[in-house]
Amino acid sequence: MTNNLSYWEKKHFFKADVIIVGAGIVGLNAAIAIKEKNQKIDVIVLERGFLPSGASTKNAGFACFGSVSELIEQEKLSGTDGLYQLIERRWRGLLKLRNLLGDDNINYQNYGGYELFEAKQKDLAIECVSKMSHFNSLIEDIVNQKNTYGLSNPKIKEFGFNGVEELIECSLEAQIDPAKMMKALFSKAGSLGIQVLNNCKVEKFSSAETHIVLETNQGNFHCNQVLFTTNAFVGELLPDLPVVPGRGQVVVTSPIKNLKVKGTFHYDKGYYYFRNIDDRILLGGGRNLDFKTEETTEFGKTELVQKTLIKLLKEVIIPDEDFKIEHQWSGIMAFGPQLTPIIEEVKPNVFCAVRCNGMGIAIGSQTGQEAGEMILNSL
Numbered sequence: 022m023t024n025n026l027s028y029w030e031k032k033h034f035f036k037a038d039v040i041i042v043g044a045g046i047v048g049l050n051a052a053i054a055i056k057e058k059n060q061k062i063d064v065i066v067l068e069r070g071f072l073p074s075g076a077s078t079k080n081a082g083f084a085c086f087g088s089v090s091e092l093i094e095q096e097k098l099s100g101t102d103g104l105y106q107l108i109e110r111r112w113r114g115l116l117k118l119r120n121l122l123g124d125d126n127i128n129y130q131n132y133g134g135y136e137l138f139e140a141k142q143k144d145l146a147i148e149c150v151s152k153m154s155h156f157n158s159l160i161e162d163i164v165n166q167k168n169t170y171g172l173s174n175p176k177i178k179e180f181g182f183n184g185v186e187e188l189i190e191c192s193l194e195a196q197i198d199p200a201k202m203m204k205a206l207f208s209k210a211g212s213l214g215i216q217v218l219n220n221c222k223v224e225k226f227s228s229a230e231t232h233i234v235l236e237t238n239q240g241n242f243h244c245n246q247v248l249f250t251t252n253a254f255v256g257e258l259l260p261d262l263p264v265v266p267g268r269g270q271v272v273v274t275s276p277i278k279n280l281k282v283k284g285t286f287h288y289d290k291g292y293y294y295f296r297n298i299d300d301r302i303l304l305g306g307g308r309n310l311d312f313k314t315e316e317t318t319e320f321g322k323t324e325l326v327q328k329t330l331i332k333l334l335k336e337v338i339i340p341d342e343d344f345k346i347e348h349q350w351s352g353i354m355a356f357g358p359q360l361t362p363i364i365e366e367v368k369p370n371v372f373c374a375v376r377c378n379g380m381g382i383a384i385g386s387q388t389g390q391e392a393g394e395m396i397l398n399s400l
């Protein structure tokens with residue numbers, strides 16, 4: 022097929038000033054940041070999937086900036102100043118995404134976020150409750166609000182949970198529809214003249230004297246600069262980066278009459294997460310059941326994780342309901358030794374912006390923008 026390309030096609034679709042590889046939240050934001058600053062720069066985004074095929078349309082849509090147990094872990098690793106910067110980045114990132122696309126276009130709903138603790142997690146619950154006031158003061162001037170985290174135990178009954186002893190609420194946590202977000206990003210990119218080409222997998226790249234050559238299943242592309250935003254899959258093209266893939270399996274129940282659960286919920290130090298979506302429950306997680314197997318770039322599901330998710334639904338989340346699992350999928354995240362994303366020039370004119378550590382809704386826009394600015398500064 023590539024032999025049948027016209028002169029015009031080769032001239033206009035296979036060459037650009039900047040080519041971005043990967044049409045996830047980071048890639049599209051980088052493209053938008055470049056075009057918004059300089060309309061004259063030609064930008065193409067290449068995506069291997071018919072739809073984006075990584076994490077951006079397959080996630081849980083939590084617009085969150087940290088549950089208390091996660092903040093405790095982060096403070097141990099990065100210190101109080103480091104934690105402050107991390108939360109600030111996440112919070113500003115969320116504001117940026119909302120400003121860029123508008124709340125209606127991403128279905129932003131501030132129903133609050135919660136962390137739940139069963140009796141067997143009593144020690145963790147005590148530690149988290151004792152740290153709430155510390156985190157409330159730490160983030161007060163970031164979010165412009167006092168007492169963001171608070172104990173919310175009366176809601177345990179309201180939500181209909183079984184066996185939950187403590188519930189910590191984060192009043193500023195919200196939820197979005199990630200596919201709506203991506204549609205809005207595609208539409209914004211299109212309005213700026215950014216070309217997104219799908220079903221186009223970059224298999225290799227090389228630097229020629231005056232340009233970069235990208236070899237794909239659709240033919241060779243040429244550009245002056247390339248930005249890889251392929252996240253968990255970056256190792257296929259840039260094998261030396263400290264990025265480890267992590268698969269997230271997700272299930273969605275059948276509709277539940279008078280569903281009581283509303284909000285975003287974190288359980289077992291965030292290894293499980295669930296929320297309401299329409300009149301159903303979306304539940305994901307369980308990577309910690311078998312880290313080795315889930316450290317993969319292969320989509321798929323395992324009996325162990327699926328059984329555990331269903332058990333959690335039946336025993337804790339919706340114990341009184343009759344339900345079926347009607348949707349199942351997986352997405353692939355990128356993790357690494359630090360929580361900050363990697364945004365760098367890996368060799369002359371070859372850049373990358375990857376590893377949002379399972380927090381791409383909060384930090385994906387900012388990460389993309391910084392990558393875009395890095396390219397603009399290098400021109």
Ligand SMILES: Cc1cc2nc3c(=O)[nH]c(=O)nc-3n(C[C@H](O)[C@H](O)[C@H](O)COP(=O)(O)OP(=O)(O)OC[C@H]3O[C@@H](n4cnc5c(N)ncnc54)[C@H](O)[C@@H]3O)c2cc1C
Pocket residue numbers: 042043044045046047048067068069070072073074075076077078079080081082083084085221222223224250251252253254255257268269270271305351352353354374375376377378379380381382383384385
């Ligand atoms: C199950 C799950 C739940 C999550 N829940 C949340 C949440 O609630 N809140 C939150 O903030 N974050 C969440 N995340 C994380 C969030 O989705 C990611 O951090 C974010 O989407 C990463 O965006 P990205 O653009 O870096 O990567 P991706 O969205 O993975 O985009 C990379 C793109 O590159 C493409 N690609 C890869 N290789 C090539 C190639 N060789 N050629 C061309 N294209 C290529 C892929 O197809 C993909 O579309 C979740 C992730 C998963 C998997």
